[in-house]
Amino acid sequence: MKVIVLKIIYTTKKDNYAAVKAAYTHLQLNQEISEQDINMEPMRFYYLGLDRDGNEIYVINYYKDKHIYKNIVEGLARIYEDNVLIVDMD
Amino acid sequence: MKIFYCCYGGAHTSVVAASIHLGYLPSERIPTTEEVLSIPNYDKNPNAKVGTPTFMGVDEFANEVFVMGMGHNRDYFAKLTYEYSSLLSNNCTSDMKIVNALSCINNYIRLGGFLSRRVNLVKIGRPITVFGIRKDYNYFVTLVKNVKKTINVD
Numbered sequence: 076m077k078v079i080v081l082k083i084i085y086t087t088k089k090d091n092y093a094a095v096k097a098a099y100t101h102l103q104l105n106q107e108i109s110e111q112d113i114n115m116e117p118m119r120f121y122y123l124g125l126d127r128d129g130n131e132i133y134v135i136n137y138y139k140d141k142h143i144y145k146n147i148v149e150g151l152a153r154i155y156e157d158n159v160l161i162v163d164m165d
Numbered sequence: 166m167k168i169f170y171c172c173y174g175g176a177h178t179s180v181v182a183a184s185i186h187l188g189y190l191p192s193e194r195i196p197t198t199e200e201v202l203s204i205p206n207y208d209k210n211p212n213a214k215v216g217t218p219t220f221m222g223v224d225e226f227a228n229e230v231f232v233m234g235m236g237h238n239r240d241y242f243a244k245l246t247y248e249y250s251s252l253l254s255n256n257c258t259s260d261m262k263i264v265n266a267l268s269c270i271n272n273y274i275r276l277g278g279f280l281s282r283r284v285n286l287v288k289i290g291r292p293i294t295v296f297g298i299r300k301d302y303n304y305f306v307t308l309v310k311n312v313k314k315t316i317n318v319d
Contacts, residue, residue, distance in 0.1 A: 082252070118245040120252060133252075137245075143236050146216030147246055150233070154167070154218060155253035 079158055081130045084120070084148065086137055087164040091115050094134045094164045098123045102132055141165075166228045166316065167261040169218060169246065172270070175234030176210040177278050177294050178305075182266040183221040183232045185309045192309065195302045201295045208281055208291050210234060216242070226316060239265065264312050269304040273297025 083101070087094035091113045099108060102124050115121055117138035124132055137144040145161055152159040168186070170179040184190045184204040191200075201207065206219055215234035222230055235242040243263050250261050274297035281290025298305070 118241045118248065120248055138241055139238050140216075140236050140242075142213065143216035143234070143238075143242060144245065146214060147218070147233070147235075147242060148249060150217040151246065151249050151253060154220075154231070155250070157253050 078128070080128070081158045081160050082152070083126075083130050083132050083160045083162060085132070085134045085162045085164055086141075086144070087134070088137055088139075088141070090164060091134075091136055094136075095123075097162065097164060098132050098134050102126055166226075167231065167250075168224075168228050168312070168316070169231045169233055169261065169263045170221075170266045171233050171235045171239065171243070171263055172266045173234055173236060173239075174210055174212070174215055174278060174282050175217075175219065175232050176206070176208050176282055177274055177298065178266040178270050179232040179234070180204060180207050180221070181298050182264065182269065182305050182309055183230050185305055186230055186312065187222040187224055189222075192306045195299050198292070198295050198299070201298055202291070206232065208278075208287070208294060210282070212282060226313075228316065239267070262312070262316070264308070266305075266308065269301060269308055271297050271301050273300060 085094040085098045095108050095112045115136045117136045120133045120135050122133055126132055148159060148161060170183045172179040185192055189204050190196050215236055218231040218233040220231055224230055246263060254260050274294050277290045277293030277297060280286040
């Protein structure tokens with residue numbers, strides 16, 4: 076059976092804490108969320124780790140225009156033949 | 166290399182610049198209205214698809230040419246595009262180039278684009294965009310020439 080590896084992107088506009096917390100929970104990390112992880116620069120992908128299935132976990136603050144952000148990410152993933160899952164935290 | 170011509174909605178200026186790049190439109194003369202209207206994806210991209218890269222073709226140097234809209238926040242989305250492409254191509258950002266085709270825009274294209282894409286008055290808006298493009302066509306040609314020069318230097 077072919078295993079599909081995804082880039083899973085926890086996406087937020089205003090609630091960085093929720094996105095990072097969700098990513099930590101996904102990765103089964105029990106440690107305190109660091110200040111550094113919450114202070115995200117907009118439109119930057121922050122890599123947090125690999126989950127059990129080998130999926131890459133990212134968080135991002137998309138800043139504005141959610142539909143454009145989603146179209147760009149999904150469109151580029153199609154071009155580069157990659158698999159992406161956007162988890163909207165708003 | 167992947168070349169992304171970007172503008173506001175990915176329907177007019179970026180499509181014209183990409184078409185000149187690919188030879189769909191002439192670079193030595195101003196095209197006729199019919200020629201502009203017959204290029205693929207001209208005045209087609211709906212608002213909901215702004216941001217989606219649309220494949221236009223492959224140029225003579227085997228570069229893939231795309232068009233995309235980036236809305237008002239072009240600087241942020243250009244950064245996002247570079248970031249995400251580097252993730253997808255293993256940190257190889259030299260494999261792509263984003264070209265801002267909005268530098269060629271004028272008020273006719275703005276007005277026509279607004280009427281056609283935003284207000285859906287296609288019959289009124291589309292000819293105005295074509296008029297605007299033909300008016301400043303040499304800007305588009307210069308932009309594309311500069312892009313091709315840059316690609317060859319790189």
